[in-house]
Each structure stands twice: as structure tokens, then as C-alpha cells.
Amino acid sequence: xxxxxxxxxxxxxxxxxxxxxxxxxxxxxxxxxxxxxxxxxxxxxxxxxxxxxxxxxxxxxxxxxxxxxxxxxxxxxxxxxxxxxxxxx
Numbered sequence: 001x002x003x004x005x006x007x008x009x010x011x012x013x014x015x016x017x018x019x020x021x022x023x024x025x026x027x028x029x030x031x032x033x034x035x036x037x038x039x040x041x042x043x044x045x046x047x048x049x050x051x052x053x054x055x056x057x058x059x060x061x062x063x064x065x066x067x068x069x070x071x072x073x074x075x076x077x078x079x080x081x082x083x084x085x086x087x088x089x
Contacts, residue, residue: 001049004049004057004060005045007057008042008045008061008064009038009041009042011041011061011064012068015037015041016033016034016036016068017037020034026078027077028077033072033075037068038068039071040064040069040070041067043067044065044067048060
């Protein structure tokens with residue numbers, strides 16, 4: 001179980017690094033992104049392990065990747081400037 005948690009944390013760091021590499025202009029500070037990736041992966045692994053209670057590590061890692069990617073997507077900022085249209089009077 002310790003190795004599964006360690007693998008999930010490493011997976012979270014890798015996903016966060018990939019997000020920083022591809023979308024650095026749309027993400028906040030690097031430590032926040034890295035910690036969010038790890039926390040999301042550990043939480044995803046915990047939820048998947050609790051729900052499925054399987055002996056295999058593959059479902060846990062898949063759940064970790066999904067929740068980590070979802071939590072990292074919540075940090076994204078809009079690509080361009082927001083254009084607000086004024087309502088006609």
C-alpha cells in the first residue's frame with residue numbers, strides 16, 4: 001500500500017510537471033500546481049482503493065491520474081482576456 005501511494009504521488013508530480021510544461025502561461029505558481037497534482041493523485045488513489053478494494057494497483061493509479069488531472073484543470077485560467085460586453089441601456 002505504501003508503494004501504491006508513492007506511485008500515485010510520483011504520477012501526480014509527473015502530471016503536474018507536464019501541465020506546467022505545456023500550460024505555464026495559464027497556471028498559477030509552480031509550488032501550488034505541483035502540490036495540487038500530488039494531492040489530487042493521492043486522493044484519487046484513496047477513493048479508488050476504498051471503492052474497489054482490489055488487489056491490483058492499476059485501478060488505483062488510473063483513479064489517481066483521473067482525479068489529479070481534474071484537480072489540475074481547476075487551476076487553469078482563461079487563455080485570453082475576458083471581453084465584457086456592456087448591456088444596451
